[in-house]
Amino acid sequence: MTEKSYTYNELRRLAKGSDGNDARIAVLGDCSTQHLSTAICGSCKALGIDAAMLDTEFDQVRAMIDDPCSELYAFAPDHAVIYLCAEKLAERFCAEPSEKERLTFAERTAAETAALWQRFSSLRPGARIIHLGPAMPYDGVTGSLGNTTPSSFSYQLRRLSLLLCEAGAALGCVTYLDLEALQGQVGRDSFYDPRMYYIAQMTVSDAALPLLGGAIADIVAACSGRALKCVILDLDGTLWGGVLAEDGIGGLELGELGEGRAFSALQLYLRELRRRGILLAVCSKNDENAAREAIRTHPDMILREEDFAAFRANYEDKAANILSIAAEFGIGTDSMVFLDDTPFERRLVRELVPEITVPELPDDPAMRPDMLKKLSLFEPSSLSSEDARRTEMYRAEAQRREEARSAATYNEYLASLDMRLHIEGITELNCRRVSQLSQRSNQFNLRTVRYTPEQIAALGRDSDALTLCFSLSDKHGDCGLVGIIVARHEHGGILFLETLLMSCRVLRRGVEACMMNALFDRARKLGCTAVRAEYIPTPKNSMVAELLPDFGFTVQDNTVRNGCRESITPGSKDSTAQNDRADNVTHDTSADGAKGTHIPAPERRAYTCSCRVCDYIPKKTYIEVE
Template identity: 45%
Template sequence: MDFVQLKKNCKKDASAFPGYRLALLGDCATQHLAMALKGAAYEEGIALSVFDADYNQLDAQTLDPSSELYEGKPQGVVLCLCTEKLYEAFTLSSDRAGFADATFRKIKGYWDRINAHLSVSILQFTFVERDDRVFGNYALKEETSFYYQVKKLNLLIAEGTRLVKNVYPVDVDSLERRLGRDKFSDPKLYAIAKMPFSLEALPLVAFETVGIVKALMGRFKKCVVLDLDNTLWGGVIGDDGMEGIQIGELGTGHAFTELQRWLKELKNRGIILCVCSKNNENTAKEPFEKHPEMILRLDDISLFVANWHDKASNIRYIQKTINIGMDSIVFLDDNPFERNLVKQTVEGITVPDLPEDPADYLPYLQSLNLFETTSYSENDRDRTKQYQAEIGRILLEQSFESFDDYLKGLDMVAEAKSFDPFHYPRIAQLTQRSNQFNLRTVRYTEAEIEKIAGDERYLTLYFTLKDKFGDHGLISVVILEKRERELFVHEWLMSCRVLKRGMEEFIVNKMIETAKEYGYASVVGEYIKTPKNAMVETIYAKLGFTDRGDHTFVADCATFQPNKTFIKE
């Protein structure tokens, strides 16, 4: 897509798209970039409005509390700083070895000022790492060379974005390397108009930036659905057999190995991998189980669908089962016919047109930059496990005649224990976060939980639950207050993840048992209404308590009939 097309997009009606307000600040001419950004956003289905500050207004816009930047309340601010200007400043600097540090402090100053006035995301362009060839290759060895300092500055920016969480790097430098310096900029455009990017480079810069905006708006890829034959390995498993498919050392196998390695890296980053193949299931699974050179194994795949249905239906099934948006799914298939079918009948899905030669699959996919993200945590690494457990439960539910049979088949085991120091943080966190399944919504800090755990007037319980697919961990908290002849349920909350599996029943049974054990005649519960906890308004009545009419409920220990549950202790 060239710049003129993007420019034309600016005139088109984008009002049906979700909007995003961007401010663009630069130390160079940014008018063309502003148009390219708007046009690229239109291509991605975003109605982008761009406040394009005048040339070199960085200080004025960030220092003045009533500047257009601050008055406009943008959602994102792009800081477009160019290497040409940086070089000018470098040549005037007397402390060359400290130039990168000093410049980073200045840039960090922009971030801090913006953050003091706005609640925004900051998109910081990296500097194009150009060598002025004053030192030749020796520049890398010489701290006072421009090349050394600009490389160092980019690294400082990268480190800075790790500390200032709302700043996201836009790696413009990598774009120049991809396109080549001669194409990325046109020296006469900078000389005449202070434009650091050529018209050929602008769409590249714009789409890269808009990609991050998309991710900030919550639109990013979560799942890759994979065809098998001639996509994950060379050949056809049904015809060629385990010994005949090309993966690893055999034939063109290396290209497929490289692709699988990359997919496994994506999986470790938190991208869900699924299989959608026209094959017999056992045949299709065999390489994942037994082929010594396969990189991907069955436990890397969250959902494995191999049958003879059409792929569009299978993809819809996958999407429903893992319960994510179709626009967060990427479908990889070597066969143009299948790709077309899916493109035309499955709305929203991304279907890259894989090149003919499998050797080009990986570079092509990498060039698309499909997996832009604005966050990454340790938790993402376990996502495949979490999905596999959840999908296992859904598939089991579908295979049973009755819900009771399903619950029985889950082999659920719960634990009930008094609060212990190891769990204080999690218990406090749950009391602060739970809104829906929370009877009285009393919030506690960790220190308060510790106090209650040691207070003779209370009995405390926390509950854990696991089933054959995985461990849910600590999912419910109960605090019972000792009154004369009754136990009063001071706190009861539960994570909604384990709703309707018999856990509520299990917990109430446990409350009664506890009361009996300590010699109390009854248990009294109370419901305090909040805007969010309507789901538990009648829970005590449903589980065998008598409604006393004043939002309190009583259960008599002597006559109480334990609720049915398939959870074992």
């Protein structure tokens, strides 16, 4: 997620400054992984993530995972990187005594690997497994024919990759990182150093370690809630070739005209991102009517008006337009990417909106699609069925804002929306979406607990946990899942509010009041006497600092913790230990690649509070609760 390229030595220096406040990563391999661990730690630091690393003993993967008393579980990792290298797989394959055994090599190896995953997941629930898929070595035995010969190593290795992808999808807590794809970026001779393998059992060269370490750090960042959510696009020279005001619609380069195929490829990539839930917005110095007409009517235009959640085509400065788009979407500028072919505009936006990511686009449009894909800016932590509808939801939100501006009063506007709130528990259908909302929500989030789909499913089965999922709809459409409450029973009839979070898309509509009403209603029905809650500050959640007192909670403990933390572990009822690990810093995510710069964090106060169930007065809203 950073454009800056690092050498291994630079990553090693960065790793020395990491104190492990943000992530805990264990690395297990059947080859030497010491340098890989360093590259991962340094790459995380480059993204502003302080990672604590455990580099386990050489070739002790099964022993570490099988033994519940091993140092692996004592370390309590958030992520386990497992590397079973192709070179060791080749040695095992060559030791097979007959063709019959070779024909089942992939199935047996996949089953063994999946059993390791399941064992680790059962002993460390909620942790993410990052499995490094094998990179194809040179095959000097069967050559190209080996790809269609089931008893060859090439065939079995490719089959193994497919079987592991299927097993990972079934288990749910596995991210499969394809080393074959990474090796393809630099070539086998640059990725693999045979001398280092035979001398030190290292399978990835020092030159390629930054690429691999960066790919793993991107996964860790996505699981830490640092997702990019929006691409803001220039038009002339970026989305199409040519200048609309000078060349007219017919002169725009798209499709077969001029360099049009390169621009069409970029649009195709952007449309796939939109279908995956990434918001697209236009920010262009153009006449809006003319720009919209070009997008509507050009026969080779792949992106259409309905693909854009916001449209700013005017002659204001682009930084101001970007800030207005961020305000419209209710997301931080650090969740945005800005694409523009003009160096001046890129520099201006970097200066005035330092948190935004601004890739340095190549002058040649043909180089841009692959360059953006290789940057891995949009690594997801999970996918859900609501992703494809996200743009539609934000377009409906724009209609609501327009209606609010024309209403006589804000209450009149709320009453006119015909809002309906559906409340349900955890189900098989909503697990992934609930997990995704916990990963993406940073601002309206009391404790910033991140949940995996597996943890959400476990909460649904936990008799000691109360889970409430809130979905909102109104006359303009379905807003989808917008809020989550997780509470746990404590001794003495107390209900502890582990998580209360809400999408910023539905701020100021009364949803938070309905959520609190539902919490106390359930607490009353469960026979609880009080609800205990906690606010843990992060660099982004100041908007909920006074939420609990506003709803009648009495503050019991109001002390300055040692800084802010991005997220905490599910199930933790006392944040003190986790906050004490922080170092009173936030991270400057400036777009020039110099990420990880430490700046003093503002003093924030964490507090615990409680409210007796009998004292809570339900709040009135304009929402009909179903």
